Amino acid sequence: MKNLFAWLVVLSLVACADEDESPAVQFWQPDDFPPATYTFQNNPVTAPGFELGRMLFYDPVFSRDSTVSCANCHLQAVAFADPAHKISVGINDRIGTRNAPPIFNLAFKSNFFWDGGVNHIDFIPINAIVNPNELDQDIDVLISKLNKYNRYPQKFKDAFNKANIDSQQMLFALSQFMVMMVSANSRYDQYVNGNKSVLAEQEIRGLALVESKCTSCHTPPLFTNDGFANNGLDTEFTDRGRAIITESENDVGKFRVPTLRNVELTDPYMHDGRFRTLEQVLTHYQQGVKDSPTLDPLLKQNETPGIVLSDTEKADIIAFLKTLTDRSFTQDKRFANPFLP
Ligand code: HEC
Ligand code: HEC
Numbered sequence: 001m002k003n004l005f006a007w008l009v010v011l012s013l014v015a016c017a018d019e020d021e022s023p024a025v026q027f028w029q030p031d032d033f034p035p036a037t038y039t040f041q042n043n044p045v046t047a048p049g050f051e052l053g054r055m056l057f058y059d060p061v062f063s064r065d066s067t068v069s070c071a072n073c074h075l076q077a078v079a080f081a082d083p084a085h086k087i088s089v090g091i092n093d094r095i096g097t098r099n100a101p102p103i104f105n106l107a108f109k110s111n112f113f114w115d116g117g118v119n120h121i122d123f124i125p126i127n128a129i130v131n132p133n134e135l136d137q138d139i140d141v142l143i144s145k146l147n148k149y150n151r152y153p154q155k156f157k158d159a160f161n162k163a164n165i166d167s168q169q170m171l172f173a174l175s176q177f178m179v180m181m182v183s184a185n186s187r188y189d190q191y192v193n194g195n196k197s198v199l200a201e202q203e204i205r206g207l208a209l210v211e212s213k214c215t216s217c218h219t220p221p222l223f224t225n226d227g228f229a230n231n232g233l234d235t236e237f238t239d240r241g242r243a244i245i246t247e248s249e250n251d252v253g254k255f256r257v258p259t260l261r262n263v264e265l266t267d268p269y270m271h272d273g274r275f276r277t278l279e280q281v282l283t284h285y286q287q288g289v290k291d292s293p294t295l296d297p298l299l300k301q302n303e304t305p306g307i308v309l310s311d312t313e314k315a316d317i318i319a320f321l322k323t324l325t326d327r328s329f330t331q332d333k334r335f336a337n338p339f340l341p
Helices: 004-018 047-057 121-128 137-149 152-160 168-179 187-192 201-213 280-289 313-322
Strands: none
Touching: 047 152, 047 168, 121 168, 121 280, 137 152, 152 168, 152 280, 187 313, 201 313, 280 313
Protein backbone atom coordinates (compact mmCIF):
# COMPACT_ATOMS: atom_id res chain seq x y z
CA MET A 1 0.00 0.00 0.00
CA LYS A 2 2.74 2.41 0.98
CA ASN A 3 4.64 1.64 -2.21
CA LEU A 4 1.56 2.03 -4.33
CA PHE A 5 1.00 5.45 -2.84
CA ALA A 6 4.59 6.50 -3.45
CA TRP A 7 4.19 5.48 -7.08
CA LEU A 8 1.01 7.48 -7.45
CA VAL A 9 2.85 10.55 -6.20
CA VAL A 10 5.71 10.00 -8.58
CA LEU A 11 3.33 9.36 -11.49
CA SER A 12 1.33 12.51 -10.85
CA LEU A 13 4.53 14.54 -10.67
CA VAL A 14 5.73 13.07 -13.93
CA ALA A 15 2.35 13.59 -15.61
CA CYS A 16 2.35 17.24 -14.66
CA ALA A 17 5.93 17.72 -15.78
CA ASP A 18 4.89 16.51 -19.25
CA GLU A 19 2.00 18.93 -19.45
CA ASP A 20 3.68 22.19 -18.60
CA GLU A 21 7.31 21.17 -19.00
CA SER A 22 8.18 22.15 -15.45
CA PRO A 23 10.75 19.71 -14.10
CA ALA A 24 9.34 17.64 -11.26
CA VAL A 25 10.93 17.82 -7.84
CA GLN A 26 11.34 14.56 -5.99
CA PHE A 27 9.35 14.34 -2.75
CA TRP A 28 11.04 12.17 -0.12
CA GLN A 29 8.68 9.57 1.36
CA PRO A 30 10.74 7.82 4.08
CA ASP A 31 10.01 4.06 4.09
CA ASP A 32 8.83 3.91 7.69
CA PHE A 33 6.65 7.06 7.58
CA PRO A 34 2.90 6.91 6.98
CA PRO A 35 1.86 7.83 3.43
CA ALA A 36 1.87 11.58 2.81
CA THR A 37 -1.55 13.20 3.31
CA TYR A 38 -0.79 16.27 1.21
CA THR A 39 -2.94 16.62 -1.92
CA PHE A 40 -0.10 16.53 -4.46
CA GLN A 41 -2.57 15.81 -7.25
CA ASN A 42 -3.95 19.38 -6.90
CA ASN A 43 -0.58 21.01 -6.53
CA PRO A 44 2.30 18.92 -7.89
CA VAL A 45 5.70 20.14 -6.75
CA THR A 46 7.80 21.50 -9.61
CA ALA A 47 11.24 23.09 -9.56
CA PRO A 48 10.00 26.61 -10.44
CA GLY A 49 7.09 26.33 -7.98
CA PHE A 50 9.35 25.18 -5.18
CA GLU A 51 11.94 27.91 -5.83
CA LEU A 52 9.20 30.54 -5.97
CA GLY A 53 7.78 29.31 -2.65
CA ARG A 54 11.22 29.53 -1.15
CA MET A 55 11.57 33.18 -2.22
CA LEU A 56 8.12 34.05 -0.89
CA PHE A 57 8.88 32.40 2.45
CA TYR A 58 11.92 34.64 2.93
CA ASP A 59 10.46 37.85 1.47
CA PRO A 60 9.46 40.68 3.87
CA VAL A 61 7.02 41.94 1.21
CA PHE A 62 4.58 39.67 3.06
CA SER A 63 4.05 42.12 5.91
CA ARG A 64 2.03 45.33 5.63
CA ASP A 65 5.16 47.46 6.00
CA SER A 66 7.43 45.01 4.12
CA THR A 67 9.63 44.36 7.16
CA VAL A 68 8.66 40.87 8.39
CA SER A 69 8.80 37.58 6.48
CA CYS A 70 7.70 34.06 7.41
CA ALA A 71 11.35 33.39 8.24
CA ASN A 72 11.35 35.99 11.02
CA CYS A 73 9.45 33.51 13.17
CA HIS A 74 10.53 30.27 11.47
CA LEU A 75 14.34 29.89 11.33
CA GLN A 76 15.98 27.02 9.48
CA ALA A 77 18.88 26.68 11.95
CA VAL A 78 16.37 25.57 14.60
CA ALA A 79 14.14 23.46 12.34
CA PHE A 80 12.03 26.52 11.45
CA ALA A 81 11.00 27.28 15.04
CA ASP A 82 11.64 30.63 16.77
CA PRO A 83 14.46 30.51 19.33
CA ALA A 84 14.09 34.12 20.45
CA HIS A 85 10.52 34.40 21.70
CA LYS A 86 8.23 32.48 24.03
CA ILE A 87 5.26 34.08 22.31
CA SER A 88 5.90 35.11 18.75
CA VAL A 89 6.45 38.75 17.82
CA GLY A 90 5.30 40.15 14.49
CA ILE A 91 5.00 43.50 12.75
CA ASN A 92 5.72 46.62 14.91
CA ASP A 93 6.83 44.26 17.72
CA ARG A 94 3.23 43.18 18.30
CA ILE A 95 2.98 40.17 20.59
CA GLY A 96 0.94 37.18 19.44
CA THR A 97 -0.60 34.53 21.66
CA ARG A 98 1.45 31.39 21.08
CA ASN A 99 4.92 29.96 20.50
CA ALA A 100 5.88 29.49 16.84
CA PRO A 101 6.09 25.73 16.14
CA PRO A 102 8.83 24.23 13.97
CA ILE A 103 8.06 23.42 10.32
CA PHE A 104 8.91 19.99 8.87
CA ASN A 105 7.10 16.75 8.00
CA LEU A 106 3.94 18.78 7.36
CA ALA A 107 3.11 16.56 4.38
CA PHE A 108 2.33 13.70 6.78
CA LYS A 109 0.07 15.58 9.18
CA SER A 110 -3.65 16.22 9.10
CA ASN A 111 -4.00 19.19 11.44
CA PHE A 112 -1.97 22.30 12.09
CA PHE A 113 -1.55 24.98 14.75
CA TRP A 114 -1.58 24.27 18.47
CA ASP A 115 -5.36 23.89 18.45
CA GLY A 116 -5.70 22.12 15.09
CA GLY A 117 -7.52 25.18 13.77
CA VAL A 118 -6.23 24.62 10.24
CA ASN A 119 -6.60 21.26 8.52
CA HIS A 120 -4.88 21.85 5.19
CA ILE A 121 -1.37 23.16 4.54
CA ASP A 122 -2.56 25.38 1.68
CA PHE A 123 -4.54 27.54 4.14
CA ILE A 124 -1.85 28.03 6.77
CA PRO A 125 -0.25 31.17 5.30
CA ILE A 126 -3.55 33.07 5.14
CA ASN A 127 -3.71 33.11 8.91
CA ALA A 128 -0.15 34.44 9.27
CA ILE A 129 -0.64 37.06 6.55
CA VAL A 130 -3.87 38.62 7.82
CA ASN A 131 -3.19 38.16 11.56
CA PRO A 132 -2.70 41.69 12.97
CA ASN A 133 0.00 40.36 15.32
CA GLU A 134 1.94 38.64 12.57
CA LEU A 135 2.09 40.11 9.05
CA ASP A 136 -1.08 42.26 9.22
CA GLN A 137 -1.63 42.47 5.49
CA ASP A 138 -4.75 42.24 3.36
CA ILE A 139 -4.40 39.33 0.89
CA ASP A 140 -5.55 41.49 -2.06
CA VAL A 141 -2.97 44.15 -1.21
CA LEU A 142 -0.25 41.49 -1.01
CA ILE A 143 -1.26 40.07 -4.41
CA SER A 144 -1.15 43.50 -6.04
CA LYS A 145 2.27 44.14 -4.45
CA LEU A 146 3.50 40.83 -5.91
CA ASN A 147 2.07 41.68 -9.35
CA LYS A 148 3.97 44.98 -9.34
CA TYR A 149 7.22 43.57 -8.02
CA ASN A 150 9.85 43.07 -10.79
CA ARG A 151 11.08 39.73 -9.64
CA TYR A 152 7.75 37.90 -9.37
CA PRO A 153 5.49 37.97 -12.48
CA GLN A 154 7.88 35.92 -14.62
CA LYS A 155 8.57 33.45 -11.78
CA PHE A 156 4.83 32.90 -11.22
CA LYS A 157 4.38 32.38 -14.97
CA ASP A 158 7.19 29.81 -15.01
CA ALA A 159 5.58 27.98 -12.11
CA PHE A 160 1.86 28.17 -12.92
CA ASN A 161 1.60 29.48 -16.48
CA LYS A 162 -1.22 31.97 -15.80
CA ALA A 163 -1.52 35.61 -16.88
CA ASN A 164 -1.74 37.19 -13.42
CA ILE A 165 -0.61 36.31 -9.95
CA ASP A 166 -3.51 35.30 -7.71
CA SER A 167 -3.77 34.16 -4.11
CA GLN A 168 -4.11 30.48 -4.98
CA GLN A 169 -0.79 30.47 -6.83
CA MET A 170 0.84 32.28 -3.90
CA LEU A 171 -0.51 29.67 -1.45
CA PHE A 172 0.39 26.76 -3.74
CA ALA A 173 3.98 28.01 -4.09
CA LEU A 174 4.41 28.32 -0.32
CA SER A 175 2.96 24.81 0.12
CA GLN A 176 5.34 23.39 -2.49
CA PHE A 177 8.25 24.80 -0.52
CA MET A 178 6.98 23.64 2.87
CA VAL A 179 5.83 20.09 2.01
CA MET A 180 9.30 19.33 0.70
CA MET A 181 10.69 19.88 4.22
CA VAL A 182 11.05 16.27 5.29
CA SER A 183 13.20 15.55 8.33
CA ALA A 184 13.99 11.85 8.76
CA ASN A 185 17.75 11.61 8.96
CA SER A 186 18.54 11.87 12.66
CA ARG A 187 20.83 9.42 14.43
CA TYR A 188 17.65 7.73 15.69
CA ASP A 189 16.56 7.15 12.08
CA GLN A 190 19.95 5.69 11.21
CA TYR A 191 19.58 3.38 14.23
CA VAL A 192 16.09 2.29 13.19
CA ASN A 193 17.35 1.68 9.68
CA GLY A 194 19.92 -0.80 10.91
CA ASN A 195 23.01 1.12 12.02
CA LYS A 196 22.92 -0.12 15.62
CA SER A 197 26.30 1.34 16.57
CA VAL A 198 25.13 4.92 16.06
CA LEU A 199 23.47 5.20 19.50
CA ALA A 200 25.35 5.07 22.81
CA GLU A 201 24.16 2.92 25.73
CA GLN A 202 22.59 5.82 27.60
CA GLU A 203 20.68 6.86 24.48
CA ILE A 204 19.36 3.33 24.00
CA ARG A 205 18.22 3.29 27.63
CA GLY A 206 16.49 6.62 26.99
CA LEU A 207 14.76 5.19 23.92
CA ALA A 208 13.32 2.32 25.99
CA LEU A 209 12.07 4.79 28.62
CA VAL A 210 10.46 7.01 25.98
CA GLU A 211 8.79 3.92 24.49
CA SER A 212 7.29 2.99 27.84
CA LYS A 213 6.35 6.47 29.10
CA CYS A 214 5.87 8.88 26.21
CA THR A 215 5.03 7.22 22.90
CA SER A 216 1.29 6.76 23.45
CA CYS A 217 1.19 10.51 22.76
CA HIS A 218 4.55 11.20 21.08
CA THR A 219 4.23 8.18 18.75
CA PRO A 220 7.04 7.22 16.34
CA PRO A 221 7.92 7.60 13.56
CA LEU A 222 6.61 11.20 13.61
CA PHE A 223 6.79 11.30 17.43
CA THR A 224 3.22 12.61 17.59
CA ASN A 225 -0.08 10.77 17.41
CA ASP A 226 -1.47 13.81 15.55
CA GLY A 227 -3.97 14.24 18.41
CA PHE A 228 -4.67 16.68 21.24
CA ALA A 229 -4.07 16.29 24.98
CA ASN A 230 -3.90 18.18 28.24
CA ASN A 231 -0.48 17.40 29.68
CA GLY A 232 -1.08 19.18 32.95
CA LEU A 233 0.45 22.60 32.49
CA ASP A 234 -2.35 24.55 34.24
CA THR A 235 -5.51 24.32 36.30
CA GLU A 236 -7.14 27.32 34.63
CA PHE A 237 -6.80 28.04 30.95
CA THR A 238 -6.48 31.55 29.51
CA ASP A 239 -5.85 29.82 26.17
CA ARG A 240 -8.62 27.23 25.87
CA GLY A 241 -6.70 25.34 23.17
CA ARG A 242 -8.60 22.71 21.19
CA ALA A 243 -11.90 23.90 22.76
CA ILE A 244 -11.63 27.12 20.73
CA ILE A 245 -12.18 24.98 17.63
CA THR A 246 -14.55 22.28 18.89
CA GLU A 247 -16.42 24.44 21.44
CA SER A 248 -16.50 21.38 23.69
CA GLU A 249 -15.79 21.65 27.42
CA ASN A 250 -14.04 18.27 27.13
CA ASP A 251 -11.31 19.92 25.05
CA VAL A 252 -10.47 22.84 27.33
CA GLY A 253 -6.70 22.98 27.88
CA LYS A 254 -5.93 20.36 25.24
CA PHE A 255 -3.22 21.20 22.72
CA ARG A 256 -1.74 19.47 19.72
CA VAL A 257 0.77 16.79 20.71
CA PRO A 258 3.96 18.27 19.24
CA THR A 259 6.60 16.15 17.53
CA LEU A 260 9.77 15.39 19.48
CA ARG A 261 11.90 15.36 16.34
CA ASN A 262 14.53 18.14 16.44
CA VAL A 263 13.28 19.04 19.92
CA GLU A 264 16.84 19.79 21.08
CA LEU A 265 16.72 22.82 18.75
CA THR A 266 13.16 24.08 19.13
CA ASP A 267 13.11 25.69 22.57
CA PRO A 268 11.33 27.39 24.20
CA TYR A 269 8.76 24.62 24.72
CA MET A 270 4.97 24.23 24.96
CA HIS A 271 2.26 26.31 23.26
CA ASP A 272 3.25 29.35 25.31
CA GLY A 273 7.01 28.74 25.34
CA ARG A 274 7.04 28.52 29.15
CA PHE A 275 9.96 26.08 29.44
CA ARG A 276 13.44 26.99 28.26
CA THR A 277 15.14 23.60 28.63
CA LEU A 278 14.37 19.90 28.18
CA GLU A 279 15.39 19.48 31.82
CA GLN A 280 12.48 21.77 32.80
CA VAL A 281 10.09 19.80 30.56
CA LEU A 282 11.06 16.50 32.18
CA THR A 283 10.79 18.03 35.65
CA HIS A 284 7.28 19.11 34.68
CA TYR A 285 6.27 15.51 33.82
CA GLN A 286 8.04 14.21 36.97
CA GLN A 287 6.63 16.62 39.56
CA GLY A 288 4.83 19.58 37.96
CA VAL A 289 1.73 18.03 36.38
CA LYS A 290 -1.43 19.80 37.55
CA ASP A 291 -4.77 18.06 37.86
CA SER A 292 -7.85 19.41 36.07
CA PRO A 293 -11.01 17.86 34.57
CA THR A 294 -9.42 17.35 31.14
CA LEU A 295 -5.98 16.15 32.31
CA ASP A 296 -5.04 13.13 30.20
CA PRO A 297 -5.84 9.80 31.95
CA LEU A 298 -2.30 8.59 31.18
CA LEU A 299 -1.01 11.26 33.54
CA LYS A 300 -3.47 10.31 36.29
CA GLN A 301 -2.42 6.72 36.88
CA ASN A 302 -0.52 7.36 40.11
CA GLU A 303 -1.41 8.89 43.46
CA THR A 304 -0.01 12.23 42.38
CA PRO A 305 -0.51 13.25 38.75
CA GLY A 306 2.47 12.92 36.41
CA ILE A 307 4.94 10.30 35.18
CA VAL A 308 7.14 8.32 37.56
CA LEU A 309 10.74 9.20 36.68
CA SER A 310 14.03 9.07 38.56
CA ASP A 311 16.67 11.73 37.95
CA THR A 312 18.83 9.19 36.08
CA GLU A 313 15.87 8.28 33.90
CA LYS A 314 15.32 11.97 33.12
CA ALA A 315 18.95 12.28 32.02
CA ASP A 316 18.66 9.15 29.86
CA ILE A 317 15.50 10.45 28.20
CA ILE A 318 17.11 13.81 27.44
CA ALA A 319 20.13 12.01 25.96
CA PHE A 320 17.75 10.07 23.71
CA LEU A 321 15.76 13.16 22.69
CA LYS A 322 18.99 14.68 21.35
CA THR A 323 19.38 11.72 18.96
CA LEU A 324 16.28 13.06 17.18
CA THR A 325 18.21 16.08 15.91
CA ASP A 326 18.59 16.11 12.13
CA ARG A 327 21.35 18.52 11.06
CA SER A 328 21.13 17.40 7.44
CA PHE A 329 17.69 19.04 7.48
CA THR A 330 18.66 22.25 9.29
CA GLN A 331 21.66 22.63 6.96
CA ASP A 332 19.90 21.60 3.73
CA LYS A 333 20.73 24.37 1.24
CA ARG A 334 17.48 23.81 -0.67
CA PHE A 335 15.60 25.39 2.25
CA ALA A 336 18.03 28.24 2.94
CA ASN A 337 17.39 31.95 2.37
CA PRO A 338 17.73 32.52 -1.40
CA PHE A 339 18.41 36.24 -0.90
CA LEU A 340 21.68 35.58 0.94
CA PRO A 341 24.87 34.97 -1.03
C1 HEC B 1 5.02 36.70 13.92
C2 HEC B 1 5.53 35.35 13.83
C3 HEC B 1 5.08 34.49 12.67
C4 HEC B 1 5.16 34.79 11.31
C5 HEC B 1 5.63 36.07 10.66
C6 HEC B 1 4.72 33.60 10.64
N1 HEC B 1 4.38 32.63 11.53
FE1 HEC B 1 3.89 30.72 11.11
N2 HEC B 1 3.35 30.44 13.02
C7 HEC B 1 3.52 31.34 14.05
C8 HEC B 1 2.81 30.87 15.23
C9 HEC B 1 2.76 31.58 16.58
C10 HEC B 1 2.18 29.67 14.86
C11 HEC B 1 1.26 28.82 15.75
C12 HEC B 1 -0.14 29.42 15.65
C13 HEC B 1 -1.13 28.74 16.54
O1 HEC B 1 -0.92 27.60 16.94
O2 HEC B 1 -2.17 29.34 16.82
C14 HEC B 1 2.56 29.42 13.47
C15 HEC B 1 2.21 28.26 12.77
C16 HEC B 1 2.68 27.98 11.49
C17 HEC B 1 2.59 26.69 10.84
C18 HEC B 1 1.94 25.43 11.40
C19 HEC B 1 2.93 24.42 11.87
C20 HEC B 1 2.25 23.25 12.52
O3 HEC B 1 2.84 22.18 12.56
O4 HEC B 1 1.13 23.39 13.01
C21 HEC B 1 3.15 26.84 9.59
C22 HEC B 1 3.33 25.77 8.53
C23 HEC B 1 3.55 28.22 9.46
N3 HEC B 1 3.29 28.86 10.64
C24 HEC B 1 4.05 28.78 8.31
C25 HEC B 1 4.19 30.16 8.15
C26 HEC B 1 4.33 30.83 6.87
C27 HEC B 1 4.32 30.17 5.52
C28 HEC B 1 4.46 32.17 7.14
C29 HEC B 1 4.58 33.32 6.15
C30 HEC B 1 3.47 33.50 5.23
C31 HEC B 1 4.43 32.31 8.59
N4 HEC B 1 4.24 31.08 9.16
C32 HEC B 1 4.61 33.50 9.26
C33 HEC B 1 4.27 32.48 13.98
C34 HEC B 1 4.56 33.14 12.79
C1 HEC C 1 -0.87 12.39 27.53
C2 HEC C 1 -0.06 12.66 26.36
C3 HEC C 1 1.41 12.96 26.62
C4 HEC C 1 2.34 12.19 27.25
C5 HEC C 1 2.16 10.83 27.91
C6 HEC C 1 3.60 12.91 27.12
N1 HEC C 1 3.40 14.09 26.46
FE1 HEC C 1 4.83 15.45 26.01
N2 HEC C 1 3.39 16.73 25.31
C7 HEC C 1 2.05 16.45 25.22
C8 HEC C 1 1.34 17.63 24.81
C9 HEC C 1 -0.16 17.73 24.55
C10 HEC C 1 2.31 18.65 24.68
C11 HEC C 1 2.03 20.12 24.31
C12 HEC C 1 1.35 20.78 25.48
C13 HEC C 1 1.16 22.29 25.33
O1 HEC C 1 1.96 22.95 24.70
O2 HEC C 1 0.17 22.80 25.89
C14 HEC C 1 3.58 18.05 25.00
C15 HEC C 1 4.80 18.72 24.94
C16 HEC C 1 6.03 18.10 25.12
C17 HEC C 1 7.30 18.73 24.85
C18 HEC C 1 7.50 20.13 24.30
C19 HEC C 1 7.65 20.10 22.78
C20 HEC C 1 7.55 21.43 22.11
O3 HEC C 1 7.86 21.48 20.92
O4 HEC C 1 7.15 22.42 22.73
C21 HEC C 1 8.27 17.80 25.12
C22 HEC C 1 9.77 17.99 24.97
C23 HEC C 1 7.60 16.61 25.59
N3 HEC C 1 6.23 16.83 25.57
C24 HEC C 1 8.24 15.46 25.96
C25 HEC C 1 7.59 14.36 26.53
C26 HEC C 1 8.27 13.24 27.12
C27 HEC C 1 9.79 13.06 27.13
C28 HEC C 1 7.32 12.41 27.62
C29 HEC C 1 7.51 11.12 28.38
C30 HEC C 1 8.31 11.25 29.58
C31 HEC C 1 6.03 13.01 27.31
N4 HEC C 1 6.24 14.20 26.66
C32 HEC C 1 4.81 12.43 27.60
C33 HEC C 1 1.46 15.23 25.47
C34 HEC C 1 2.08 14.17 26.14
